[in-house]
Amino acid sequence: MSTAKNYKPTESELEILGILWEKGAGTVREVHEILEKSKDAGYTTTLKLMQIMHEKGLLKRDTSSKTHVYEAAISQESTQQQLLTKMIDTVFNGSATQLVMQALGNHRSSQEELDKIKQYLNEIEQQQKK
Amino acid sequence: MSTAKNYKPTESELEILGILWEKGAGTVREVHEILEKSKDAGYTTTLKLMQIMHEKGLLKRDTSSKTHVYEAAISQESTQQQLLTKMIDTVFNGSATQLVMQALGNHRSSQEELDKIKQYLNEIEQQQKK
DNA sequence: ATTTGTTTACGAAGATATTCGTAGATCATA
DNA sequence: TATGATCTACGAATATCTTCGTAAACAAAT
Structure with a gap:
């Protein structure tokens, strides 16, 4: 089930x-x-x-x-996650990066949002160094 | 039709x-x-x-x-675009940024890929300034 | 108490998607 | 030419999703 x-x-x-x-x-x-x-x-x-x-x-x-x-009864986050995973898998050749770039390219983001993403990228990099 | x-x-x-x-x-x-x-x-x-x-x-x-x-008979890109748009709309409160961050957070990307994304972000910013 | 409006429960019709059996065509080869 | 393998076409069964009519329960207002 x-x-x-x-x-x-x-x-x-x-x-x-x-x-x-x-x-x-x-x-x-x-x-x-x-x-x-x-x-x-x-x-x-x-x-x-x-x-x-x-x-x-x-x-x-x-x-x-x-x-x-x-x-x-199910969280938005876990649902997002599940759908993203599926989508990356079937439509984006398994590459999350490809999906990210496609999303950035075609859905206009404000400078503010771009900054937010940049900051987030830095956080990820920091984490990976540890 | x-x-x-x-x-x-x-x-x-x-x-x-x-x-x-x-x-x-x-x-x-x-x-x-x-x-x-x-x-x-x-x-x-x-x-x-x-x-x-x-x-x-x-x-x-x-x-x-x-x-x-x-x-x-249909391109991968246009299909990706269509599905992304729909998904952002119904599951990510209309925010592409939210989708991007969720994707980055949970699907491990290599340093190389992160760099690629950063570079892409810069390109977008350059374009917007013009 | 009767009427009116709102609600849930139920069942079934209609639409769409998925699965597969069977038949007939085609081709290689024994 | 017969046999077997592989292919397409077709139709139909099954499953799943979507929609809505109708009935019964309930509450508020007349």
Whole structure:
């Protein structure tokens, strides 16, 4: 069986996870209203999706009141990590560097952000020297 | 209708594209033998997938000899770009920087690669000043 | 108490992706 | 020419994802 940890969320599931990561816990109604802005789907569709995600262990939920409150059960970081790894593997010939350069080249970053990255690079180098 | 350009390949399709990008043109048999190493599927499954990909415009094929020869019809770069954009958007809160740092942090890069990235950063900065 | 609105649960239809068996064509070779 | 190996084409079964209608529970308002 696949635990939630290494389960690969579908496209729709990722959209919902994204919303919950950003806003923290929320009801189906709340999630749905945000979702509607970028997608059109009925309320029960969102409900069903979130129920399935709960079954799969992707969401936790609090059913103590009539209106259930959901929350992401997997962290954004671990999900990012998993998707990145997969992507590097299948599309970037296994090279993280290739991915980084591609991302930097085509998604305009501000000077501030570039500085942040530079600083981070230095930190990594320091660590490696030890 | 969606052209091959903006069509989003499925998981299986990406695996096949990855193989063809790396090795260049190839027959179903060749692709299948590489695919088998990481996945188990029958020969006709791979065949069918590649035929469908051809219909969708993801692969070109040369049918002049009995054994057809396939080739990727979409570039690795544009596909990388498309997937990156989507991923940044849904999983990294729209921040390419966040993705870059996550990738750097968890996928060990050699000093050489780090230097390459630094150099690339400098190039970007130069460009921006103009 | 009845109506109205909101919620969950359930089931099923529809869409898409994946898998593979089987048949027929082609070719090498015994 | 027959045999066997390899290939494509086709169709269909299976699995998975997505969508939504409907019903039942509940609460608030009339």
